Amino acid sequence: MRQWLRRRVVARIAVGALTVGLSLLAGLAVFSSRSTDRAATTAAATQQVSQQWNEIYLKINLEYELLEDFLDTPNENGSQLLLSSIGSAEGNLRWLTANGVDDDRRQAQTLQNAYGGYTYTLRNLIDAVGDHDDARMLDFAEQAALSASALRRQASANVARNNLAIGVTLRVARDANAKILLAVEVISLADLALVLFCGLVLLTYQRRTERQAADNDYRASHDGLTGLANRRLLGEGIDQAITGADLEGHGVGLLLLDLNRFKEVNDTLGHHSGDLLLIEVARRLRASSRPTDLVARLGGDEFAILLPLIGAAEDLPDIAHRVLTDLCGPAEIGGLAVDITGSIGFAFYPGQSSNAEELLQHADIAMYHAKRNHLGAAPYDAENDRNSFEQLTLLADLRGAIDRDELELHYQPKIRVGGGGVAGVEALVRWRHPSRGLLGPGAFVPDAEQSDLMVPLTEAVLHLALRQQRTWREGGLDLPVAVNIGAACLREPGFPGRIADLLALYGAVDGQLTLEITETVLINDPKAVALALGSIRRQGVRVSIDDFGVGYSSMSYLQSMPLDELKIDRKFTMEIRSTDRGRAIVGAIVELAHALGLSVVVEGVEDQETLTEIGELGCELAQGYLMCRPLPAAEIPGWISAWRPSSPQLAG
Ligand code: C2E
Ligand code: MG
Ligand code: MG
Numbered sequence: 001m002r003q004w005l006r007r008r009v010v011a012r013i014a015v016g017a018l019t020v021g022l023s024l025l026a027g028l029a030v031f032s033s034r035s036t037d038r039a040a041t042t043a044a045a046t047q048q049v050s051q052q053w054n055e056i057y058l059k060i061n062l063e064y065e066l067l068e069d070f071l072d073t074p075n076e077n078g079s080q081l082l083l084s085s086i087g088s089a090e091g092n093l094r095w096l097t098a099n100g101v102d103d104d105r106r107q108a109q110t111l112q113n114a115y116g117g118y119t120y121t122l123r124n125l126i127d128a129v130g131d132h133d134d135a136r137m138l139d140f141a142e143q144a145a146l147s148a149s150a151l152r153r154q155a156s157a158n159v160a161r162n163n164l165a166i167g168v169t170l171r172v173a174r175d176a177n178a179k180i181l182l183a184v185e186v187i188s189l190a191d192l193a194l195v196l197f198c199g200l201v202l203l204t205y206q207r208r209t210e211r212q213a214a215d216n217d218y219r220a221s222h223d224g225l226t227g228l229a230n231r232r233l234l235g236e237g238i239d240q241a242i243t244g245a246d247l248e249g250h251g252v253g254l255l256l257l258d259l260n261r262f263k264e265v266n267d268t269l270g271h272h273s274g275d276l277l278l279i280e281v282a283r284r285l286r287a288s289s290r291p292t293d294l295v296a297r298l299g300g301d302e303f304a305i306l307l308p309l310i311g312a313a314e315d316l317p318d319i320a321h322r323v324l325t326d327l328c329g330p331a332e333i334g335g336l337a338v339d340i341t342g343s344i345g346f347a348f349y350p351g352q353s354s355n356a357e358e359l360l361q362h363a364d365i366a367m368y369h370a371k372r373n374h375l376g377a378a379p380y381d382a383e384n385d386r387n388s389f390e391q392l393t394l395l396a397d398l399r400g401a402i403d404r405d406e407l408e409l410h411y412q413p414k415i416r417v418g419g420g421g422v423a424g425v426e427a428l429v430r431w432r433h434p435s436r437g438l439l440g441p442g443a444f445v446p447d448a449e450q451s452d453l454m455v456p457l458t459e460a461v462l463h464l465a466l467r468q469q470r471t472w473r474e475g476g477l478d479l480p481v482a483v484n485i486g487a488a489c490l491r492e493p494g495f496p497g498r499i500a501d502l503l504a505l506y507g508a509v510d511g512q513l514t515l516e517i518t519e520t521v522l523i524n525d526p527k528a529v530a531l532a533l534g535s536i537r538r539q540g541v542r543v544s545i546d547d548f549g550v551g552y553s554s555m556s557y558l559q560s561m562p563l564d565e566l567k568i569d570r571k572f573t574m575e576i577r578s579t580d581r582g583r584a585i586v587g588a589i590v591e592l593a594h595a596l597g598l599s600v601v602v603e604g605v606e607d608q609e610t611l612t613e614i615g616e617l618g619c620e621l622a623q624g625y626l627m628c629r630p631l632p633a634a635e636i637p638g639w640i641s642a643w644r645p646s647s648p649q650l651a652g
Pocket of ligand 2: 484546
């Protein structure tokens with residue numbers, strides 16, 4: 001920036017100096033022509049004066065020669081000739097007296113006087129010759145000779161003086177000219193240097209402007225973080241690819257990719273780590289694509305790969321799965337191992353899509369479908385298109401559904417491992433949709449999480465769960481209930497207060513309500529969350545960490561947060577039987593939880609062996625299809641009375 005400023009200042013100074021230089025040159029040209037004109041005028045005037053003196057000299061000489069001729073042969077003719085020449089220099093002398101300056105005027109006046117005397121002598125001499133007065137004639141002749149000689153000398157001296165003056169004038173003019181010429185040369189050289197410099201500056205500016213334009217163009221079409229093409233360039237690329245495909249008869253494929261759980265990385269490890277992860281994803285996608293493919297980042301954690309040379313739609317699944325395989329896997333981000341996973345949707349032109357816009361839209365629908373159903377990669381399917389439209393309208397309906405009491409809860413029991421009884425139930429929301437039937441939470445909870453509906457939804461569930469618990473209690477069944485709490489709730493300052501109101505409203509018993517929260521909730525603003533949880537626990541409500549182990553959160557919160565329970569995620573449960581690693585992880589979590597005074601629930605127990613294993617690992621509570629799938633409230637008392645710890649196969 002400073003260098004740019006300096007260059008600008010230098011350029012301005014150069015332009016200023018050039019302007020001054022050119023003005024000087026112009027001034028010099030005017031000055032030079034004026035001084036030349038002045039010198040020429042002076043020289044011309046001096047020349048004219050000199051010419052007058054020359055004429056005077058010649059006329060005096062002529063008069064004297066005529067006098068000598070007349071004296072040699074004094075006759076009438078000689079007398080006439082002499083008489084006509086007498087005073088011939090008078091005109092020149094008068095001119096000099098009138099037009100001459102200083103010396104010339106003075107000399108001319110002096111000469112005029114002497115000339116007057118001379119011409120007078122000549123007339124007297126002619127008279128004396130006419131009178132044949134020899135004595136006077138000789139006298140006047142002598143006087144005339146003397147005067148003529150003096151006059152000639154004077155005239156000659158003046159001629160010489162004037163010639164000298166012309167020489168001086170010319171020399172002065174030449175000197176002045178030489179100086180002007182030198183100045184002109186110096187200034188011209190300086191101006192030339194400045195012109196060259198300005199040209200150079202101009203060229204540099206032009207190059208920079210061109211570079212900047214290219215830079216701007218690049219920035220307008222590329223993602224600043226990853227250097228991949230952006231949405232605009234992808235749009236242009238799709239248009240081009242489609243034109244090419246139409247001409248050459250091949251097809252165009254589009255892969256749209258969205259990272260799974262990227263928000264968690266951002267929230268838990270920070271935006272810098274999020275950026276590093278995106279850069280790593282970009283690197284993997286580039287490495288996984290061909291040079292003819294266009295890899296783009298559309299924003300956030302959404303990427304695309306345009307495949308402009310695809311033979312048939314059938315080629316796409318293999319490519320999409322290969323890209324997914326190349327993409328997924330652990331990455332070291334800021335010293336931590338982060339598991340990268342994503343969902344890919346793909347669409348094909350022509351056939352499936354009829355233009356660029358549709359291709360993009362279809363790939364988007366496919367990606368949404370893949371993500372929602374945890375498919376990894378999924379092709380575009382017109383059926384999903386309809387579903388995705390329905391999905392959009394679903395969220396709009398959800399608000400009304402809460403008010404219309406269309407939500408209902410199913411309950412899944414938690415049992416004590418090792419022969420104990422039922423420890424409680426987890427309330428899991430369902431939506432009895434008027435036209436689409438009973439919808440599981442997967443169909444609407446993730447969307448609600450992204451909207452402002454999560455707090456009203458959670459409050460509705462809390463009402464239902466506590467009301468049901470009261471009903472059971474009134475029927476003689478004391479059953480602890482766990483409710484899943486949306487992340488947005490703990491960010492609501494009034495949430496602990498509302499829990500208190502609900503507990504009072506339904507006369508809940510201490511320790512009979514558990515709130516299940518996910519790890520991510522703890523990481524966003526941990527201080528505020530710890531305060532809210534502390535306040536909730538003081539009301540006799542237990543706090544449980546749901547899906548423990550799948551988030552990117554740090555272990556430190558286990559120590560600092562007010563918690564009661566850990567629920568080990570299904571992902572680990574499934575590995576207990578299959579790998580030693582899975583068993584070791586669950587064992588370690590159980591030990592850690594117990595060391596911190598937390599009870600442990602293992603989720604997703606689907607077989608007897610797993611139940612036995614977790615018992616050996618010291619887990620006290622289990623939940624899973626082995627014991628019971630989530631049931632409507634009405635079926636719970638029956639299931640509980642039928643439950644025999646020794647015969648878990650009884651599970652529904
Ligand atoms: P979650 O809280 O971890 O609930 C357990 C989920 O695992 C339930 O799915 C349950 O049916 C399922 N499950 C239980 N045992 C097994 C098993 O042995 N094998 C397998 N494969 N699955 C098992 P569901 O009801 O579809 O709920 C899914 C998720 O939706 C819940 O996970 C929870 O995160 C969320 N959810 C459900 N109800 C609510 C709610 O009222 N509020 C909020 N915020 N989230 C809810
Ligand atoms: Mg739960
Ligand atoms: Mg869970």
